[in-house]
Amino acid sequence: MTDINIKITDRQGKTHQVIAPTDMAMNLMEVVRSYELAPEGTIGVCGGMAMCASCQCYVLSDTNLPEKSDDEEAMLSEAFYVKQNSRLGCQIQITPEMNGLEVELAPES
Numbered sequence: 232m233t234d235i236n237i238k239i240t241d242r243q244g245k246t247h248q249v250i251a252p253t254d255m256a257m258n259l260m261e262v263v264r265s266y267e268l269a270p271e272g273t274i275g276v277c278g279g280m281a282m283c284a285s286c287q288c289y290v291l292s293d294t295n296l297p298e299k300s301d302d303e304e305a306m307l308s309e310a311f312y313v314k315q316n317s318r319l320g321c322q323i324q325i326t327p328e329m330n331g332l333e334v335e336l337a338p339e340s
Contacts, residue, residue, distance in 0.1 A: 258325065259320035260319070260321040289335045291334060310337075
């Protein structure tokens with residue numbers, strides 16, 4: 232089993248150091264939910280289908296992430312508070328290469 236360290240800043244500005252497993256096919260949105268870093272019903276509203284942007288986050292580290300899919304690009308083009316470093320947490324699968332990832336949750340829409 233390989234776990235990685237991720238730094239997540241919640242919507243209140245508090246930073247959390249969390250450990251995420253790489254062997255459970257989890258995505259970043261699911262990690263945020265498992266640590267209860269956002270109130271229930273405010274993140275992952277669509278269930279991780281890239282259809283709501285409630286899991287939008289800002290990538291703060293230089294971590295190499297997969298390219299955005301067309302669905303992710305389309306959802307971000309309609310979302311609020313989008314920045315150059317915006318990603319949908321549901322579209323970021325947790326892998327060993329992401330050790331040290333730093334993200335900040337975007338404000339609620």
